[in-house]
Amino acid sequence: MLTDGPRGxxxxxxxxxxxxxxxxxxxxxxxxxxxxxxxxxxxxTVFADSDDGVIAWDTLSTPGRARAYRAAIERPISTVVYSNxxxxxxxxxxxxxxxxxxxxxxxxxxxxxxxxxxGQLPVTRTFSARExxxxxxxxxxxxxxASGNIATLFPRQRVLYAPETVLPNARxxxxxxxxxxAFSASLRALLELDFDTVVPGRYGVMxxxxxxxxxxxxxxxxxxxxxxxxxxxxxxxxxxxxxxVKEQLAETWGHLDGFDEHIGIMxxxxxxxxxxxxxSTEDTPAALPQA
Amino acid sequence: xxxDSTLADDAAPVSPCHRxxxxxxxxxxSQLQWRDMTYEPLRGKIWTVSEGINRSIFIEGKTGxxxxxxxxxxMGAIAYRxxxxxxxxxxxxxxLVYTHDHxxxxxxxxxxxxxxxxxxxxxxxxxxxxxxxxxxxxxTETWSxxxxxxxxxxxxxxLVYPGPTHGDGNCAAWFPDLKLLFMxxxxxxxxxxxxxxxxxxxxxxxxxxxxxxxxxxxxxPGHFWLTDRDGFAxxxxxYEAVAETAQEAIADGVDVDSLHEVTRYAHERLAAxxxxxxxFNEYAGMNLLRYVYEFVHGGWGVEGNTPACHAPLEVPHAx
Numbered sequence: 001m002l003t004d005g006p007r008g009x010x011x012x013x014x015x016x017x018x019x020x021x022x023x024x025x026x027x028x029x030x031x032x033x034x035x036x037x038x039x040x041x042x043x044x045t046v047f048a049d050s051d052d053g054v055i056a057w058d059t060l061s062t063p064g065r066a067r068a069y070r071a072a073i074e075r076p077i078s079t080v081v082y083s084n085x086x087x088x089x090x091x092x093x094x095x096x097x098x099x100x101x102x103x104x105x106x107x108x109x110x111x112x113x114x115x116x117x118x119g120q121l122p123v124t125r126t127f128s129a130r131e132x133x134x135x136x137x138x139x140x141x142x143x144x145x146a147s148g149n150i151a152t153l154f155p156r157q158r159v160l161y162a163p164e165t166v167l168p169n170a171r172x173x174x175x176x177x178x179x180x181x182a183f184s185a186s187l188r189a190l191l192e193l194d195f196d197t198v199v200p201g202r203y204g205v206m207x208x209x210x211x212x213x214x215x216x217x218x219x220x221x222x223x224x225x226x227x228x229x230x231x232x233x234x235x236x237x238x239x240x241x242x243x244x245v246k247e248q249l250a251e252t253w254g255h256l257d258g259f260d261e262h263i264g265i266m267x268x269x270x271x272x273x274x275x276x277x278x279x280s281t282e283d284t285p286a287a288l289p290q291a
Numbered sequence: 292x293x294x295d296s297t298l299a300d301d302a303a304p305v306s307p308c309h310r311x312x313x314x315x316x317x318x319x320x321s322q323l324q325w326r327d328m329t330y331e332p333l334r335g336k337i338w339t340v341s342e343g344i345n346r347s348i349f350i351e352g353k354t355g356x357x358x359x360x361x362x363x364x365x366m367g368a369i370a371y372r373x374x375x376x377x378x379x380x381x382x383x384x385x386x387l388v389y390t391h392d393h394x395x396x397x398x399x400x401x402x403x404x405x406x407x408x409x410x411x412x413x414x415x416x417x418x419x420x421x422x423x424x425x426x427x428x429x430x431t432e433t434w435s436x437x438x439x440x441x442x443x444x445x446x447x448x449x450l451v452y453p454g455p456t457h458g459d460g461n462c463a464a465w466f467p468d469l470k471l472l473f474m475x476x477x478x479x480x481x482x483x484x485x486x487x488x489x490x491x492x493x494x495x496x497x498x499x500x501x502x503x504x505x506x507x508x509x510x511x512p513g514h515f516w517l518t519d520r521d522g523f524a525x526x527x528x529x530y531e532a533v534a535e536t537a538q539e540a541i542a543d544g545v546d547v548d549s550l551h552e553v554t555r556y557a558h559e560r561l562a563a564x565x566x567x568x569x570x571f572n573e574y575a576g577m578n579l580l581r582y583v584y585e586f587v588h589g590g591w592g593v594e595g596n597t598p599a600c601h602a603p604l605e606v607p608h609a610x
Contacts, residue, residue, distance in 0.1 A: 008586070009589050010538055011538065012535075012539070012542060016539070019541070019542055085589070086587075086588040086589060087587065087588055110593065111593060114596040114597065115590060117589055146588070146591075147592050173550065174580060176588065177588060223315060226315045230315065230319040230320060231320060232320060232321040238573070261549065261550075261551065264550075265550045268485070268486070274312060275395050276393040276489060277311065277393055277395075277422055277424050277427070278312065278422060279458075280489075280592060280594060281417055281418050284418065285422070285423060286420075286421035288417075289593070290594055291414060291593070
């Protein structure tokens with residue numbers, strides 16, 4: 001196991017960063033012929049066989065986990081797809097497959113280049129809307145979260161890998177780096193694709209019906225947060241916002257795991273979207289890249 | 292006020308006021324809620340105005356008024372305009388300066404001063420044009436770069452864009468003759484901001500501290516009350532402490548998806564040195580959670596990954 005290595009944005013002394021280099025046991029499950037999902041207990045991703053070698057999606061969330069991912073695949077990796085720019089998704093290609101081709105949406109590639117994080121290697125091939133890649137088709141459905149976040153469809157296995165979109169529960173925390181203006185339309189665009197199974201970026205594998213339910217849940221939180229703000233619930237008072245959205249949503253959505261713990265901060269975050277107007281040119285109806 | 296509701300859902304009835312970016316149908320009562328403004332003279336011909344939460348400034352010119360921002364709702368904008376009219380009767384608001392793009396500060400020029408000349412940084416303007424929010428008028432004049440001297444109706448000030456801090460194109464206004472600096476949604480007394488919405492944390496502290504090169508002893512923030520250079524330094528220390536503690540929380544294996552757990556950690560680690568700060572109990576946890584994501588994700592978007600400029604702020608000579 002490494003005791004030092006790439007550290008992303010962390011500035012703590014090396015002796016405090018041992019957690020970055022732990023290599024946990026990973027759970028690997030076959031989703032269909034030539035397609036697997038891999039799970040480290042926190043994050044989930046997929047890898048697939050192609051005519052040119054293994055294609056790995058993302059890197060898992062730390063250098064150590066990326067190395068464990070590489071070991072679990074047990075074969076050379078020819079291509080790594082970055083689903084989005086976040087370091088906990090695609091930050092450690094230096095440990096996973098430093099010589100592989102790296103494919104990402106052009107907005108993701110731009111942020112990765114600008115960031116220059118030590119383990120997140122620059123993208124070598126970009127696309128803008130849709131791109132075939134071996135057994136998969138990469139889709140940019142519009143803005144969801146992060147920069148250039150894509151979903152990947154595996155038509156033969158009828159599987160959609162869609163990290164940082166819908167979860168099989170309500171554990172969204174503060175919806176970090178979400179683009180509230182477009183998320184509903186973007187997620188509904190994904191529902192136009194032909195799939196039965198969804199691999200989210202975290203937690204368990206979902207059915208198509210669970211994905212659709214998750215979209216409806218997020219839309220319901222959005223509406224409840226707007227109503228709270230519209231009805232003069234003080235958007236900066238957490239307890240008041242939490243009480244309002246809980247009351248509005250518990251009957252229909254209270255069965256979702258994590259609802260009680262997360263619904264307050266979700267509503268609070270979305271209310272601030274309507275308070276401030278959305279963040280940057282990305283989170284507008286025009287959905288333009290940031291200057 | 293207007294009957295225009297073109298940005299609302301098709302099903303929405305005619306709205307009695309500007310709607311911002313609300314997409315729900317029907318009237319938005321909070322947009323119609325009256326806000327009582329308090330105002331006081333600051334220095335020279337500068338006044339400050341607040342409804343208790345947001346704060347702005349306006350300046351008496353020779354023939355009219357130069358106002359900054361609009362407050363955050365149609366009624367807030369109307370109350371702001373009413374306050375100016377009471378303080379400076381007969382003087383029109385001929386110029387409006389936007390500090391940044393957010394609706395809670397600049398969303399309602401259509402209610403505040405629809406015919407005024409509006410000045411904004413081009414980064415602010417980009418967002419406003421793309422957003423098309425009902426009530427937020429685009430600027431009529433934009434500026435770019437780091438600084439721009441303004442000589443308007445006998446009032447002289449320097450607009451300063453020190454780099455990404457919060458929102459888009461967020462700029463300060465420096466009044467050198469009065470040693471006064473006004474900047475919204477950056478420095479604030481205590482832990483005044485919730486989860487640091489639309490903050491650009493990677494470059495935040497070095498960018499802000501460039502403003503210390505200017506000569507000022509009064510800082511007017513966009514919320515709550517006035518502060519000074521000591522208050523500025525105290526607020527920067529808070530951000531530095533949160534940045535360090537966020538990394539410690541991750542290293543210590545705190546469940547960083549749990550606001551409850553992160554808040555508990557924040558209180559445990561930060562209360563001894565910072566617990567007396569205004570609103571520490573309310574927002575220390577949210578501040579920490581936001582910083583945790585900064586380190587987990589690596590910053591958000593282009594703005595969140597733009598390297599900070601460490602060069603001293605250069606003040607151009609006024610014409």
